[in-house]
Amino acid sequence: MSRTSRSERRLAGARRRFQPIGIVEYILMYGWFIFVIFPFAWMVSLSLRETQAVYKNLFFQSLQEVTFENYLYLFQGKFPYRHIQVFFLNALKNSTLVTMSAVLGILVVAALAGYAFSKINFFGRKTLFYLILAGMMVPVQVVMLPLFRLVKLFGIHNSLLSIVLPYIAIGIPLSIFLFTGFFRNLPDALIESARLEGASNLTILARIVLPLSKPVIGANLIFQFMLNWNEFPLALVLLNKARLYTLPLEITKVQGQYITPWNIVATAVMAAIIPVIVVYLIFQRQFISGLTAGALKE
Amino acid sequence: MNRRRLTVNNRDGYLFILPALLFYVGFILYPLFSVFRSSLFRINTLSQESTFIGLENYLTLFREHVFARALLNTSLYAGSIIVLINLFAIIFAIIIDRGRLRGSYFLRVLFFIPAILPTVLIGSAFKRIFAPFGALNMILVGLGLAFLKRTWLGVPSLALSAIIITTVWQSAGWNLVIYFARLKEISHELYESAEIDGASPWQIIRYIKLPLLRGTIGILVVINIIGGFKVFDLVYVMTSGGPAHKTEVLTSYLYYQAFNFHNYGYASSVAVIMMLIMLVFSWLRLKGTLADE
Numbered sequence: 001m002s003r004t005s006r007s008e009r010r011l012a013g014a015r016r017r018f019q020p021i022g023i024v025e026y027i028l029m030y031g032w033f034i035f036v037i038f039p040f041a042w043m044v045s046l047s048l049r050e051t052q053a054v055y056k057n058l059f060f061q062s063l064q065e066v067t068f069e070n071y072l073y074l075f076q077g078k079f080p081y082r083h084i085q086v087f088f089l090n091a092l093k094n095s096t097l098v099t100m101s102a103v104l105g106i107l108v109v110a111a112l113a114g115y116a117f118s119k120i121n122f123f124g125r126k127t128l129f130y131l132i133l134a135g136m137m138v139p140v141q142v143v144m145l146p147l148f149r150l151v152k153l154f155g156i157h158n159s160l161l162s163i164v165l166p167y168i169a170i171g172i173p174l175s176i177f178l179f180t181g182f183f184r185n186l187p188d189a190l191i192e193s194a195r196l197e198g199a200s201n202l203t204i205l206a207r208i209v210l211p212l213s214k215p216v217i218g219a220n221l222i223f224q225f226m227l228n229w230n231e232f233p234l235a236l237v238l239l240n241k242a243r244l245y246t247l248p249l250e251i252t253k254v255q256g257q258y259i260t261p262w263n264i265v266a267t268a269v270m271a272a273i274i275p276v277i278v279v280y281l282i283f284q285r286q287f288i289s290g291l292t293a294g295a296l297k298e
Numbered sequence: 299m300n301r302r303r304l305t306v307n308n309r310d311g312y313l314f315i316l317p318a319l320l321f322y323v324g325f326i327l328y329p330l331f332s333v334f335r336s337s338l339f340r341i342n343t344l345s346q347e348s349t350f351i352g353l354e355n356y357l358t359l360f361r362e363h364v365f366a367r368a369l370l371n372t373s374l375y376a377g378s379i380i381v382l383i384n385l386f387a388i389i390f391a392i393i394i395d396r397g398r399l400r401g402s403y404f405l406r407v408l409f410f411i412p413a414i415l416p417t418v419l420i421g422s423a424f425k426r427i428f429a430p431f432g433a434l435n436m437i438l439v440g441l442g443l444a445f446l447k448r449t450w451l452g453v454p455s456l457a458l459s460a461i462i463i464t465t466v467w468q469s470a471g472w473n474l475v476i477y478f479a480r481l482k483e484i485s486h487e488l489y490e491s492a493e494i495d496g497a498s499p500w501q502i503i504r505y506i507k508l509p510l511l512r513g514t515i516g517i518l519v520v521i522n523i524i525g526g527f528k529v530f531d532l533v534y535v536m537t538s539g540g541p542a543h544k545t546e547v548l549t550s551y552l553y554y555q556a557f558n559f560h561n562y563g564y565a566s567s568v569a570v571i572m573m574l575i576m577l578v579f580s581w582l583r584l585k586g587t588l589a590d591e
Contacts, residue, residue, distance in 0.1 A: 026399065029394075029399055032390065033408065036409055038433075039467075042423075109321060112315070112317060113318035116314035117315070120307045120311040121307050122311025122312060123308060132318060132322055136580070137581075138326055139528045139572065141549040141572065142330070142333060142572055145552075145565060146328070146329035146336070147329055150332075168325075169322060170325070172318050172322065173322070230415070232530075233530050265422055277411060280411065280414050288475055291413065291414070291472065
């Protein structure tokens with residue numbers, strides 16, 4: 001299939017779409033498109049209906065069925081149905097606090113360590129680096145039992161700190177790895193000349209290294225934000241007070257077996273994920289590169 | 299001069315890694331040591347009992363058929379998701395890379411969305427899709443296939459498959475993005491010259507693209523195996539390990555033993571076994587990562 005001119009190529013492109021392989025491509029991709037989009041569409045339609053209307057039909061029968069009252073109830077915290085309570089705003093506040101503190105903690109601690117591992121010469125540097133790197137192998141599910149006891153021992157089991165500190169610990173190995181890798185590629189001469197002028201390491205890190213490291217800071221920020229915002233098992237084990245629940249935990253706890261009406265579950269789920277999707281759509285490039293960079297190194 | 303600078307740096311080096319080290323020792327290393335120690339005790343969190351019993355927990359473990367079930371289910375789950383996720387992701391990446399499909403950028407961005415959402419909430423949604431009066435059964439009835447209606451999460455032979463499908467729904471997209479990024483690194487002139495030489499699309503895929511993806515496939519298979527062995531959220535929210543332990547996985551078994559049955563020591567021995575399994579896979583992973591560096 002040789003090509004000669006642009007117009008001919010476009011023509012060939014149009015013809016090609018009707019080839020069997022082209023049709024198979026369309027069916028596969030748009031089939032998956034429907035598969036991916038369907039749960040969202042269904043959940044949205046559940047969240048916009050009254051309880052009785054939910055179990056009768058898959059989607060709306062008419063626009064008259066559409067109601068926004070579930071979202072109103074959600075933000076008021078109380079549904080007029082079996083006195084079901086969802087402390088959505090409280091959970092949103094907890095999730096925001098936990099995620100922001102954890103991510104900030106991870107970035108500061110990991111940037112310091114990453115700088116030391118890449119730009120400071122000290123005894124045992126390599127050994128300590130690999131020791132911390134090995135932390136990436138430890139799944140939270142393995143350490144969640146002792147962590148449950150540890151936060152009690154520290155007397156922080158009744159505060160959000162009980163989850164922020166473990167989140168920082170779990171997040172730092174990967175972030176140190178990403179920071180160290182990036183800092184290593186910054187020229188040593190830059191740091192050496194600043195040292196000769198008498199700048200301390202902290203000054204060099206803050207004034208010279210970090211301003212040059214926006215890509216790796218961004219990747220870390222996005223990756224750690226998503227990881228902590230979505231985290232569930234540790235929250236389930238460590239947060240025993242309903243007022244401390246994070247968003248994923250609050251919404252999971254609200255739904256009993258099949259008892260909680262689906263429109264309520266759907267409303268809570270959609271309210272929790274729509275903002276994330278909007279932010280993602282705005283910063284898609286950064287999200288995709290940040291998350292895949294993190295996933296590949298994990 | 300030189301010597302002095304080195305000592306100063308030495309001190310700074312330790313100071314700079316100290317916070318990381320404290321977090322690491324306190325919240326990862328110590329718990330690891332502690333879970334190993336607890337696995338040698340009979341610890342009941344309800345009766346406050348704590349007796350040293352050596353390896354008895356491990357002996358119980360290997361006799362317990364629910365543990366064997368959990369191990370088998372976890373392996374089945376991990377094995378199924380790596381095949382399905384990678385299969386779909388590679389097919390989609392190749393289709394997008396061929397560039398003859400309209401709206402492929404939009405599709406790529408959209409397929410990635412499930413990866414950014416909390417897995418438990420995805421589980422909440424799919425639990426309703428698979429419920430007796432849920433979306434799947436409604437669709438089947440609508441298509442005139444009412445005889446296919448099932449209580450998908452309530453039938454022992456189907457429940458694990460439902461969880462596998464949910465995972466594939468969530469993960470195929472980000473795997474696709476990684477495969478696509480790899481394919482994009484390859485110059486399209488290579489394909490064009492192959493085309494001119496008379497190679498069919500299938501031959502280009504079979505002899506050029508797939509061999510080029512081999513390294514990426516290796517990495518993603520290991521990443522997905524590790525993720526598969528850590529599965530917890532979906533099982534917890536969709537089936538709680540049931541029916542009849544047919545979706546019990548290592549993490550759920552560990553969790554319920556510790557927090558529903560208060561067998562803290564026994565649960566710790568499950569955690570130790572899990573850690574050993576993770577060590578094997580993570581070692582493969584780390585070797586790959588370090589080779590990249």
